[in-house]
Amino acid sequence: MNKISVIIKREYVTRVRKKSFIIMTLLAPILMAAIFTVPTLIMMNQSGEFKKIAVVEDNSTLFKDVIKNTKDAEFVYLENTKVDDIKKTFEKSGYYGILYISPELVNTPNAVYLISKNQPPIGLLQYIENSLKKEIERQKLLAYKIENLDDIMKNVETSVSVQTKKLDEFGVEKGTSTGISMALAYLLGFLMYMLVFIFGAQVMRGVIEEKTSRVVEVIISSVKPVQLMMGKIIGIALVGLTQFLIWIFLTVGLITVLKTTLLPKTGMSEITQSMPQNMMSGNQQVEGSVKTVEMSPQALEFSKMFDSAMNQPWGLIIVCFVFYFITGYLLYASVFAAIGSAVDNETETQQFMLPVTIPIILGLMVAMGTMQNPESSLSFWCSMIPLTSPIVMMARIPFGVPGWQIGVSMVIMLISFAAFVWMAAKVYRTGILMYGKKTSWKEMWKWLRYSG
Amino acid sequence: MALFEAKNVTKQYGDHLALDNVSISVPEQCIYGLLGPNGAGKTTLIRIINQITGPDSGELFLNGKKLMPSDVQLIGYLPEERGLYKKMKVGEQALYFAQLKGLPKAEAMKRLRYWFKKLDITDWWGKKVEELSKGMAQKVQFVTTILHEPKLLIFDEPFTGFDPLNTKVIKDEILFLRERGATIIFSTHNMESVEELCDNITLIDKAKTLLEGSVHEIRSKWAANEYDLIFGGNVNFEGNGNYSILKQHTDNNRSIIRLKTTSEISTNDILQTAIKSGNIISFNPALPSMNEIFIRVVENRN
Numbered sequence: 238m239n240k241i242s243v244i245i246k247r248e249y250v251t252r253v254r255k256k257s258f259i260i261m262t263l264l265a266p267i268l269m270a271a272i273f274t275v276p277t278l279i280m281m282n283q284s285g286e287f288k289k290i291a292v293v294e295d296n297s298t299l300f301k302d303v304i305k306n307t308k309d310a311e312f313v314y315l316e317n318t319k320v321d322d323i324k325k326t327f328e329k330s331g332y333y334g335i336l337y338i339s340p341e342l343v344n345t346p347n348a349v350y351l352i353s354k355n356q357p358p359i360g361l362l363q364y365i366e367n368s369l370k371k372e373i374e375r376q377k378l379l380a381y382k383i384e385n386l387d388d389i390m391k392n393v394e395t396s397v398s399v400q401t402k403k404l405d406e407f408g409v410e411k412g413t414s415t416g417i418s419m420a421l422a423y424l425l426g427f428l429m430y431m432l433v434f435i436f437g438a439q440v441m442r443g444v445i446e447e448k449t450s451r452v453v454e455v456i457i458s459s460v461k462p463v464q465l466m467m468g469k470i471i472g473i474a475l476v477g478l479t480q481f482l483i484w485i486f487l488t489v490g491l492i493t494v495l496k497t498t499l500l501p502k503t504g505m506s507e508i509t510q511s512m513p514q515n516m517m518s519g520n521q522q523v524e525g526s527v528k529t530v531e532m533s534p535q536a537l538e539f540s541k542m543f544d545s546a547m548n549q550p551w552g553l554i555i556v557c558f559v560f561y562f563i564t565g566y567l568l569y570a571s572v573f574a575a576i577g578s579a580v581d582n583e584t585e586t587q588q589f590m591l592p593v594t595i596p597i598i599l600g601l602m603v604a605m606g607t608m609q610n611p612e613s614s615l616s617f618w619c620s621m622i623p624l625t626s627p628i629v630m631m632a633r634i635p636f637g638v639p640g641w642q643i644g645v646s647m648v649i650m651l652i653s654f655a656a657f658v659w660m661a662a663k664v665y666r667t668g669i670l671m672y673g674k675k676t677s678w679k680e681m682w683k684w685l686r687y688s689g
Numbered sequence: 690m691a692l693f694e695a696k697n698v699t700k701q702y703g704d705h706l707a708l709d710n711v712s713i714s715v716p717e718q719c720i721y722g723l724l725g726p727n728g729a730g731k732t733t734l735i736r737i738i739n740q741i742t743g744p745d746s747g748e749l750f751l752n753g754k755k756l757m758p759s760d761v762q763l764i765g766y767l768p769e770e771r772g773l774y775k776k777m778k779v780g781e782q783a784l785y786f787a788q789l790k791g792l793p794k795a796e797a798m799k800r801l802r803y804w805f806k807k808l809d810i811t812d813w814w815g816k817k818v819e820e821l822s823k824g825m826a827q828k829v830q831f832v833t834t835i836l837h838e839p840k841l842l843i844f845d846e847p848f849t850g851f852d853p854l855n856t857k858v859i860k861d862e863i864l865f866l867r868e869r870g871a872t873i874i875f876s877t878h879n880m881e882s883v884e885e886l887c888d889n890i891t892l893i894d895k896a897k898t899l900l901e902g903s904v905h906e907i908r909s910k911w912a913a914n915e916y917d918l919i920f921g922g923n924v925n926f927e928g929n930g931n932y933s934i935l936k937q938h939t940d941n942n943r944s945i946i947r948l949k950t951t952s953e954i955s956t957n958d959i960l961q962t963a964i965k966s967g968n969i970i971s972f973n974p975a976l977p978s979m980n981e982i983f984i985r986v987v988e989n990r991n
Contacts, residue, residue, distance in 0.1 A: 240788075240789055243785070243788045251776070450773065450774060451768075451771055451772030454741070454768040454771065456786075457741050458739040458761065460789055670736070
């Protein structure tokens, strides 16, 4: 045991000290934080740039002042102006774009154009579409000459948003969001795939390094080959966990810092704060400021997400993730170690890599499919088969998996992980001492049966 | 008493028989040569001694007791296929190997300082292995092999990669270690160093032992009653019924004669005849070199 810890220490320390490790460890959270933050920033800032838009109609005033100004867009209605005239002076005019509304719009839904230099933001388009649609609807209704139409309209106006709830085994309803479950499933499945693959491949490279540098025979005269193999596998697993933990801390830290410094006014904290009173006071607050009215759908959405995220079975997820990471990683890493031992250099690994890569990729693909249909029998079986179960099961868990299935899958995983490590150790023991011979699968099968 | 014994060791890899009923017995404080052509099974035997692989049948004894997994602490092994982690620093690496052999860190540091100084490689302590010359790396490797002061040392081709100067340094260290009580198994193709260093040898070819015993005995046995006789000046020495002249030539104003006795005749009798012929510079039994014996034994077999 003591010797294994010496090996683990070396494997760990030499890797953690590497420049590439330090750079990756520091850079990845910055990238991750960027991935999380930049879209929000863009979303927030899209509205930040003030846009002046010229509205032009052909010989009509049907839609005059229909589109109200918002805090980041001003709609200037130009009467008696031709589109072509404006186009000529467009450069100097300072307009962001020209909205041309044809009188045909009432009957032809696409008889409206927004001409601009840049691709206009989706939000702006939706706003214009909504405004025009409402106006057309209003005008069509007006044609029926209904009395008190305005009052009726106000009374009729509603908004619907489907809330999903999941019944847990105690019959308690919990607010969930399919979106969050999907995102989580994707994240967990992909994370598992990355960890198993990246660090498994590192094990293989480590074994090849020891073999090509001929250091291996010196070592196995002091320790058992299995000890060397397991020491390496565990050492690299610890490197992975270290990196993973640093990533989480740095990413969370960075996101928090970015959110609070870059988005002080419209930050998430404000949304969450303004949210409960919004929800409780309901309709009464409609006459509040423009800003709150604008914020409330976002806030509502966010509160739903937040609620749903909190309602995920986090305890189960963490326990399962740790379990499947450890067993899945050990299973694949031992196979990678066996492959590394059987070849003389990295280019020779190709022929052995394919059969190992296929189950992993398959697992990932099934995991993606799981998001569409978590109950499918393909997902079920792939979450039982040990080569794919770490990825697929992690993707299934956010959608809810019966306890017995997790149990069976774990037992299968434990048994097969032990079997794989045992077989890999046998191949490894013979492989590391074989030089200059092209190894085949048949050869490896023979090594499995050599006596100690 | 034998420090190490292997009895009737057999090992098979698939269809290939690597060792067929091989036995060796290594006396304490002896330098024991393990000889044989490439692919004879030497490395397999050495790996079995190091418990890297196990024999199919046969028994191994260290100090009269069955060889145990924990005995790796008592063995130091310098394999032929040897190397170091290229990206690791020399000192750290030496320390790592010492710890793998079960030495506590402080003790390992103390001994490493001693040996690095003795072999004049202290300056290389903080350097990465890839910056070292081959000879330097070999020296580091040698230190890591002997650092835990094992009772049994196994060197597989220890001198490859060394210049003559460093070869001498390492030879002296091997002899020094023997003085301090170590027993050494030494595998090489360099027969000169066998004559120089080894007390006993075993010659293995195609998985079988062909020759075994002390170097002196083997050479005497193969000498087959031949002698080298050297005269000063140009001397014509003729054979008689008791001995025949195999070859005769002059070189540097000396006459060198190889003769073979053909009957039970004492060396004194030969000398008495020789004295009359001229001025004797030397008279030696013509021992065949280990090289010759090696080639003859292996070729005879085929």
